[in-house]
Structure formats: C-alpha cells, structure tokens
Amino acid sequence: MKIVADENMPYVEALFTDIADITLVNGRKLTANQVKDADVLLVRSVTKVNQALIQDATKLKFVGSATIGTDHIDTDYLALRGIPFSNAPGCNATAVGEFVFIALLELAKKLQTQLKGKTIGIVGAGNTGTAAAKCLQAYGLKVMLCDPIKQAQGDPREFVSLDEIIAKADVISLHVPITKTGEHKTWYMFDEHRLAQLRPNTWLVNCCRGEVIDNRALINIKQTRSDLKLILDVWQGEPNPMAELVPLVEFATPHIAGYSLEGKARGTFMLYEKLCEVLAIEANKSLVNLLPSFQFNQLSANDGLSESDLLKLCRLVFDLRDDDALFRQYFSTPEGFDALRKQHTHRREFSALSLKVMANDAKSASNHCEKMLSALGFSQ
Numbered sequence: 001m002k003i004v005a006d007e008n009m010p011y012v013e014a015l016f017t018d019i020a021d022i023t024l025v026n027g028r029k030l031t032a033n034q035v036k037d038a039d040v041l042l043v044r045s046v047t048k049v050n051q052a053l054i055q056d057a058t059k060l061k062f063v064g065s066a067t068i069g070t071d072h073i074d075t076d077y078l079a080l081r082g083i084p085f086s087n088a089p090g091c092n093a094t095a096v097g098e099f100v101f102i103a104l105l106e107l108a109k110k111l112q113t114q115l116k117g118k119t120i121g122i123v124g125a126g127n128t129g130t131a132a133a134k135c136l137q138a139y140g141l142k143v144m145l146c147d148p149i150k151q152a153q154g155d156p157r158e159f160v161s162l163d164e165i166i167a168k169a170d171v172i173s174l175h176v177p178i179t180k181t182g183e184h185k186t187w188y189m190f191d192e193h194r195l196a197q198l199r200p201n202t203w204l205v206n207c208c209r210g211e212v213i214d215n216r217a218l219i220n221i222k223q224t225r226s227d228l229k230l231i232l233d234v235w236q237g238e239p240n241p242m243a244e245l246v247p248l249v250e251f252a253t254p255h256i257a258g259y260s261l262e263g264k265a266r267g268t269f270m271l272y273e274k275l276c277e278v279l280a281i282e283a284n285k286s287l288v289n290l291l292p293s294f295q296f297n298q299l300s301a302n303d304g305l306s307e308s309d310l311l312k313l314c315r316l317v318f319d320l321r322d323d324d325a326l327f328r329q330y331f332s333t334p335e336g337f338d339a340l341r342k343q344h345t346h347r348r349e350f351s352a353l354s355l356k357v358m359a360n361d362a363k364s365a366s367n368h369c370e371k372m373l374s375a376l377g378f379s380q
C-alpha cells in the first residue's frame with residue numbers, strides 16, 4: 001500500500017510506517033502524476049484536492065487533511081468517487097486560541113497600554129473562536145460572540161449580531177470558514193463598507209482565512225485610519241500577501257496561528273485513527289508518546305502576576321515577535337511565505353508548562369492567579 005503525504009505533516013513516519021510505504025511530497029506543488037498510484041493521500045491546506053489532481057488515482061481509498069478548514073478539498077468530487085475523506089476538526093483550536101491571546105498581550109505591550117478591561121468580539125464561535133474566548137475570559141475580559149448559524153441551531157450561549165460587535169467591541173477576532181455563497185457567506189465579510197464602520201482604536205485580528213477581509217480595502221482605510229491596529233496571520237492571495245499591507249500591520253505572521261506542536265501532532269493523529277477505521281485495522285499508537293518533553297518542565301510563579309509578567313510567561317511557549325520579524329524580512333522573497341511556514345519553530349501549548357504559584361499570603365493559597373493560569377490551560 002502507498003501513502004502520499006505532505007512533507008510538512010509531522011509524525012507521518014512514526015504513525016504510518018507499519019501500515020504502508022510513505023512518499024513525502026511538496027504539498028503546494030503536488031502533481032497528478034505523483035498521486036496516480038497512491039492508495040492514501042494525506043494533505044495540508046496548501047493542496048487543492050480536486051478532479052484534476054486525483055482523476056487518475058484509481059486505487060485511492062482515503063483522503064485526509066490534517067486541518068480544520070476544508071476549502072481546498074472538492075468534497076463533492078470525492079463523494080462522487082466514493083472515496084472516504086476526513087479533516088481534523090478541532091486539532092489546532094487550542095493553538096489558535098492561545099495565539100490570539102498572546103498576540104493581544106503583545107499588541108497591548110507594543111502600544112504601551114493594557115489588554116485588561118477591553119471588550120472582545122469573536123466572529124465565528126466554533127472550535128477556534130471558542131478556544132480564543134476561553135483564554136480571554138480566563139483573563140477576565142468581556143467576550144461577545146457572533147455566530148448566527150450556531151445561534152439558529154440553538155446553541156445555548158448568548159450571541160450578538162456582527163453590527164453589535166462592530167459598534168461595541170474594542171477588539172474583533174475572526175474565526176469563520178471561508179464561504180463564497182449563502183446567507184452567511186464570509187468572503188469579504190469585512191469589505192470597504194464594514195471596515196469604514198470600525199470604531200476608533202479598534203484592534204482587528206484575522207487568523208482564519210485572508211479573504212474574509214478585503215485586503216485592498218484594508219490598505220486604503222489604513223492610509224487615513226492609523227488608529228486601527230491589525231494582527232494578521234492570514235492574507236488574501238497566499239502565498240503572496242499584498243506587499244503594501246505588511247508595513248501597516250502591527251503583528252504579521254505566515255499562517256501559523258494553528259502551528260503548535262500539539263496541534264500539528266493532533267491533526268496527523270486524527271487522520272491515523274480515521275485511516276485505521278477505514279482499513280478496519282487496530283490503531284495501536286498513542287499521541288502522548290509522540291510529543292517531546294518541553295525544555296521548561298516546571299516553573300514557579302509568584303502570586304499577583306502583572307500583565308507584563310503574564311506576557312513573559314506566555315513568551316516561554318511562543319514568542320510571536322520572532323515570527324513577525326522573520327515574516328517582514330522574508331515574506332516577499334521567492335517561496336519565502338512557504339519557507340517561513342515550513343521552518344516555523346514549533347511552539348508548544350500552555351499545557352506543556354507546569355506552573356506552581358507561590359502565594360504571597362499563606363491564606364490565599366488557592367488564589368486568583370492560580371485559577372487564572374489553570375483556566376488559561378497551564379498545567380499545575
């Protein structure tokens with residue numbers, strides 16, 4: 001049996017060697033010829049899986065994408081061919097949630113202000129939006145959710161409209177799939193008109209898909225609205241972001257919000273489990289055994305962490321400034337965007353770090369700080 005897998009999918013060899021021969025490929029440049037004798041195809045978001053790619057792959061019995069998004073997969077064509085498909089919903093939700101939290105702490109620091117006290121609007125309350133909300137609420141921030149689809153499905157959480165988010169939130173974070181049709185389509189959800197409605201000093205975060213914001217309109221509005229602050233992890237036209245936009249952005253990263261080591265490993269592992277199910281074989285590997293130990297095993301923190309202390313702690317698992325600096329230097333070089341993603345130093349999730357909080361006051365042993373760090377996801 002032959003598995004063709006994206007070379008940027010960690011742990012493929014550790015998980016699939018017992019099942020099949022593995023050929024690793026450049027996912028962005030994958031050709032029909034490379035796939036034609038594959039039994040299994042494992043991709044990431046940069047590979048368009050459609051009729052043109054797989055029509056000659058007559059033996060194909062499974063396609064997996066180690067991602068949340070499925071906009072690169074022609075699922076109708078796979079269904080027509082009767083080829084089972086699985087993505088990896090939720091695999092990198094924690095990574096995205098922590099990315100948003102850390103990025104906002106970084107932005108507050110850069111602007112010499114505080115994140116504390118701000119009201120956050122989350123657009124799209126699925127896996128990643130919920131994970132972001134969890135971190136922000138753990139820090140005591142007011143979070144408003146907008147998700148008309150979940151609302152209509154009877155999700156018991158409180159929801160508001162997008163207009164209300166735009167009118168009231170200090171920070172807007174986007175967590176929707178890219179959709180081009182229908183009542184709730186998200187393509188250019190933030191077009192010229194919506195961008196013009198943003199309140200003074202709004203912080204806008206996009207780590208879902210670039211085309212949710214009209215990037216040309218964003219460039220235009222930033223010419224006259226220096227009060228708007230941007231954190232962009234995703235870009236219209238990846239892997240070629242609009243060069244004029246980059247200097248207008250406070251933190252710029254190459255679509256790595258979901259790139260924690262845990263998140264990537266979870267994505268591959270979910271496909272491993274699914275393939276075993278499809279092939280009716282036992283899944284005898286474990287996810288925990290794949291992950292290396294973290295270099296900072298256990299730390300003590302004093303009670304009463306300031307926002308600045310909290311950021312220092314977060315930087316131990318992920319220092320966003322490194323990715324931002326590399327992005328500005330290399331994004332416009334040939335293949336620079338993809339190289340930055342490939343060479344991204346895998347960061348860890350908060351749970352990799354065990355923290356013991358030293359109470360200043362013996363009576364407050366079970367203190368606020370300990371609860372907050374635990375709710376953020378740090379181990380204890």
Ligand SMILES: NC(=O)C1=CN([C@@H]2O[C@H](COP(=O)(O)OP(=O)(O)OC[C@H]3O[C@@H](n4cnc5c(N)ncnc54)[C@H](O)[C@@H]3O)[C@@H](O)[C@H]2O)C=CC1
Pocket residue numbers: 068069070089090092093096123124125126127128129146147148149150175176177178184185186207208209233234255256257258259
């Ligand atoms: N930058 C990165 O590394 C990553 C990016 N992503 C992107 O983020 C997207 C969201 O991921 P998840 O949260 O896991 O997906 P999800 O499917 O769990 O949640 C998306 C939510 O958006 C809602 N939604 C759809 N249209 C909407 C609209 N017009 N207004 C408000 N809400 C709307 C849906 O009802 C759903 O609850 C993915 O589709 C993917 O494109 C996901 C993971 C990592």
Ligand SMILES: O=C(O)C(=O)[C@H](O)COP(=O)(O)O
Pocket residue numbers: 008043044045046066067068069070092255257258259
């Ligand atoms: O899961 C998704 O959807 C994402 O956007 C991924 O984080 C993208 O990662 P790659 O598949 O492009 O490595």
